[in-house]
Amino acid sequence: xxxxxxxxxxxxxxxxxxxxxxxxxxxxxxxxxxxxxxxxxxxxxxxxxxxxxxxxxxxxxxxxxxxxxxxxxxxxxxxxxxxxxxxxxxxxxxxxxxxxxxxxxxxxxxxxxxxxxxxxxxxxxxxxxxxxxxxxxxxxxxxxxxxxxxxxxxxxxxxxxxxxxxxxxxxxxxxxxxxxxxxxxxxxxxxxxxxxxxxxxxxxxxxxxxxxxxxxxxxxxxxxxxxxxxxxxxxxxxxxxxxxxxxxxxxxxxxxxxxxxxxxxxxxxxxxxxxxxxxxxxxxxxxxxxxxxxx
Amino acid sequence: xxxxxxxxxxxxxxxxxxxxxxxxxxxxxxxxxxxxxxxxxxxxxxxxxxxxxxxxxxxxxxxxxxxxxxxxxxxxxxxxxxxxxxxxxxxxxxxxxxxxxxxxxxxxxxxxxxxxxxxxxxxxxxxxxxxxxxxxxxxxxxxxxxxxxxxxxxxxxxxxxxxxxxxxxxxxxxxxxxxxxxxxxxxxxxxxxxxxxxxxxxxxxxxxxxxxxxxxxxxxxxxxxxxxxxxxxxxxxxxxxxxxxxxxxxxxxxxx
Numbered sequence: 001x002x003x004x005x006x007x008x009x010x011x012x013x014x015x016x017x018x019x020x021x022x023x024x025x026x027x028x029x030x031x032x033x034x035x036x037x038x039x040x041x042x043x044x045x046x047x048x049x050x051x052x053x054x055x056x057x058x059x060x061x062x063x064x065x066x067x068x069x070x071x072x073x074x075x076x077x078x079x080x081x082x083x084x085x086x087x088x089x090x091x092x093x094x095x096x097x098x099x100x101x102x103x104x105x106x107x108x109x110x111x112x113x114x115x116x117x118x119x120x121x122x123x124x125x126x127x128x129x130x131x132x133x134x135x136x137x138x139x140x141x142x143x144x145x146x147x148x149x150x151x152x153x154x155x156x157x158x159x160x161x162x163x164x165x166x167x168x169x170x171x172x173x174x175x176x177x178x179x180x181x182x183x184x185x186x187x188x189x190x191x192x193x194x195x196x197x198x199x200x201x202x203x204x205x206x207x208x209x210x211x212x213x214x215x216x217x218x219x220x221x222x223x224x225x226x227x228x229x230x231x232x233x234x235x236x237x238x239x240x241x242x243x244x245x246x247x248x249x250x251x252x253x254x255x256x257x258x259x260x261x262x263x264x265x266x267x268x269x270x271x272x273x274x275x276x277x278x279x280x281x282x283x284x285x286x287x288x289x290x291x292x293x294x295x
Numbered sequence: 296x297x298x299x300x301x302x303x304x305x306x307x308x309x310x311x312x313x314x315x316x317x318x319x320x321x322x323x324x325x326x327x328x329x330x331x332x333x334x335x336x337x338x339x340x341x342x343x344x345x346x347x348x349x350x351x352x353x354x355x356x357x358x359x360x361x362x363x364x365x366x367x368x369x370x371x372x373x374x375x376x377x378x379x380x381x382x383x384x385x386x387x388x389x390x391x392x393x394x395x396x397x398x399x400x401x402x403x404x405x406x407x408x409x410x411x412x413x414x415x416x417x418x419x420x421x422x423x424x425x426x427x428x429x430x431x432x433x434x435x436x437x438x439x440x441x442x443x444x445x446x447x448x449x450x451x452x453x454x455x456x457x458x459x460x461x462x463x464x465x466x467x468x469x470x471x472x473x474x475x476x477x478x479x480x481x482x483x484x485x486x487x488x489x490x491x492x493x494x495x496x497x498x499x500x501x502x503x504x505x506x507x508x509x510x511x512x513x514x515x516x517x518x519x520x521x522x523x524x525x526x527x528x529x530x531x532x533x534x535x536x537x538x539x540x541x542x543x544x545x546x547x548x549x550x551x
Contacts, residue, residue, distance in 0.1 A: 055451060057434040067454065131471050140426045140474040143457060226458025237457050247433055247460060 071238035078149035087160025122222035167201020311345020314437025412453025482546025
């Protein structure tokens with residue numbers, strides 16, 4: 001066998017393995033959308049997305065997923081609000097301020113947080129946080145938006161911290177040296193030079209953290225509370241889209257309307273996560289730091 | 296008339312209600328242990344599916360959480376099938392609250408309004424000035440189905456009500472929440488929660504058996520005419536002492 005032929009064969013093997021993930025994603029998309037389409041023969045896309053009544057098992061059934069979409073967005077919003085400061089500030093600390101031995105400890109510990117199974121976080125929220133919220137603040141229920149958001153934030157922090165840290169680490173040393181040469185302090189250098197230079201990476205980190213939160217199922221199923229009304233406050237219960245799919249898919253008659261409606265909910269969720277990823281990709285390209293500080 | 300093939304092999308096919316499923320499952324396991332000759336296969340699908348399967352002669356026993364409907368009887372007759380009902384258990388659902396809640400009795404009407412979200416504070420039903428947090432079950436559960444039928448009479452459960460996927464989880468939540476109300480099968484009631492009377496009637500096995508307790512319904516197994524062979528031995532086992540013990544263990548009320 002000639003060397004050239006070998007090269008070609010090896011190249012094609014690598015191509016095929018790379019193709020597997022693309023093909024799997026493609027097939028999943030086709031399957032989700034194919035199973036989702038039949039519901040739109042019964043409900044219009046508009047009524048499905050903006051209807052406020054979710055009664056899939058009643059006669060006649062009603063398929064309005066606005067409360068579910070709203071539930072997903074609101075827990076994602078609040079978890080981001082909690083996770084971004086913690087994640088970004090830890091990244092700055094680890095990358096710019098921590099002594100090497102502290103960094104050696106903190107970095108893997110934060111990454112370890114990502115390894116906690118979501119069911120464990122859900123259980124923690126259910127048996128520790130929920131009763132604590134109820135007793136301390138005399139809340140009617142501890143299974144609410146704020147409890148969910150706190151647990152989801154815990155899941156998003158490692159994503160945000162580790163990607164932000166990579167971005168900060170990638171800021172060329174010349175930038176910092178130039179800043180110090182001009183007499184800037186450490187704080188000024190971090191705030192005015194390092195963070196702006198890494199902003200595209202940090203934004204990507206934030207959006208990927210949000211994508212992580214919106215797709216999470218177990219936490220929102222266990223501690224969302226499961227109400228299908230649009231919440232009136234942050235202490236109300238919600239049922240985000242993944243929770244609805246997980247709780248109801250088991251009993252939905254195969255290829256019945258409820259089944260198709262849940263697939264359509266999955267399609268909406270899929271498109272939302274896809275949008276998050278596209279935005280992250282766009283930002284990381286659009287605002288990429290160009291040029292360098294060397295002479 | 297019995298389906299001959301199922302009989303000759305000593306096989307019993309059971310299909311129907313998901314509420315009755317755990318009872319049938321446990322009984323089948325116990326019977327198969329006692330008599331390895333008998334093979335039982337069980338599937339869910341719902342009461343309607345079970346009865347339809349009985350009419351189509353693809354099951355020996357149809358389990359059902361309701362009595363047969365007139366149109367099903369008519370269809371069965373036209374197929375030459377004579378469904379015979381065996382009452383095997385009583386499903387009694389009990390509303391529960393936190394032990395510290397002063398309310399101890401609610402009417403069916405009040406329960407219905409609470410779950411529809413029309414009564415929203417405990418002081419409207421003689422309790423403290425607290426918001427009511429309703430906890431409901433997932434729509435697939437037989438408990439939800441009973442509650443829907445006996446309390447709400449088809450009205451919609453308020454979208455504000457919370458959803459839990461098991462009776463155990465509801466007990467756990469209610470025991471720690473003074474605002475909450477939930478409903479569970481009678482077998483799940485324990486000391487950590489307070490069972491409410493409904494229309495002034497306490498949820499006891501006797502009251503459920505006599506029909507006095509309003510949130511109870513019989514569970515059935517239907518056969519095609521008087522059964523014989525392994526089907527008969529299964530029904531006999533179910534109605535006997537051991538079978539009824541299983542009924543109680545699965546959280547239902549025995550028939551006597």
